[in-house]
Amino acid sequence: xxxxxxxxxxxxxxxxxxxxxxxxxxxxxxxxxxxxxxxxxxxxxxxxxxxxxxxxxxxxxxxxxxxxxxxxxxxxxxxxxxxxxxxxxxxxxxxxxxxxxxxxxxxxxxxxxxxxxxxxxxxxxxxxxxxxxxxxxxxxxxxxxxxxxxxx
Numbered sequence: 001x002x003x004x005x006x007x008x009x010x011x012x013x014x015x016x017x018x019x020x021x022x023x024x025x026x027x028x029x030x031x032x033x034x035x036x037x038x039x040x041x042x043x044x045x046x047x048x049x050x051x052x053x054x055x056x057x058x059x060x061x062x063x064x065x066x067x068x069x070x071x072x073x074x075x076x077x078x079x080x081x082x083x084x085x086x087x088x089x090x091x092x093x094x095x096x097x098x099x100x101x102x103x104x105x106x107x108x109x110x111x112x113x114x115x116x117x118x119x120x121x122x123x124x125x126x127x128x129x130x131x132x133x134x135x136x137x138x139x140x141x142x143x144x145x146x147x148x149x150x151x152x
Contacts (some may be wrong), residue, residue: 003045004093006038006151010049014071019091020141023065026096069088086143087123087132097127107131125126 007015015027026044029035032053039046041061042088046053046060048120054062061078063071083089090099108116110131123132131136132138 004043006035006042006044006046007049008032008035008046008048008053010048011071013068014047014063016093017053017072019093019096020085022089022091024091024096025079060089069148072148084147086136087121087134087138092125092128094130095125095128097125099123099125099132102131114127 002023004024005015005018006016006029006060009030012027014021015025016024018025024036026042029038032050035046035053036057038044039049039057044059046057047063048054048057049059049063049066051062054060055070061075064074065071076082087099090146091097092099100123102109102122104116104120104122107122107124111122115133119133121134125132
C-alpha cells in the first residue's frame with residue numbers, strides 16, 4: 001500500500017506527479033503548523049524542502065533537490081514505486097480525488113465536440129468533476145514519464 005503524503009508549497013510539481021502516479025498527496029497548505037497537524041491527524045508523510053519543517057515534524061522527508069527528476073530519484077531510493085502512468089491508477093492532479101472511467105455518452109456535453117468525436121476513452125475525477133482523455137497532454141506526460149525512467 002502506498003503511503004499517504006502531504007507536500008509543502010515548494011513541491012507543487014512533485015505533488016502533481018505523485019498524484020498521477022497514484023499517491024494520495026495533499027498540497028496547497030501554506031502554514032507549517034497546519035501541515036504538521038494534517039500529517040499527524042491523517043497519518044501522512046511530509047515532503048518538504050524546508051529543513052526547519054523537516055526537523056519539527058516527526059514523519060518527514062527532506063527533499064534535497066530542486067530538480068524534479070532528482071526528487072523522484074530520491075523517493076525511489078527510499079522505496080517509493082512509480083508504476084507506469086495509466087489513468088486508472090492515477091489521482092486527479094488538480095484536487096487529489098480518485099479518477100474513474102466514465103462512459104463516453106455521459107460526457108458528451110462536457111467536452112469539446114472534436115474531442116468527443118476523436119476519443120472513446122474518458123475518465124472523471126470523483127471529487128472535482130474534471131474530465132480526462134488520452135489526448136495530447138496525456139501523451140506529453142507519458143513522454144516525460146518515459147524520459148524520467150530512462151534517466152534513473
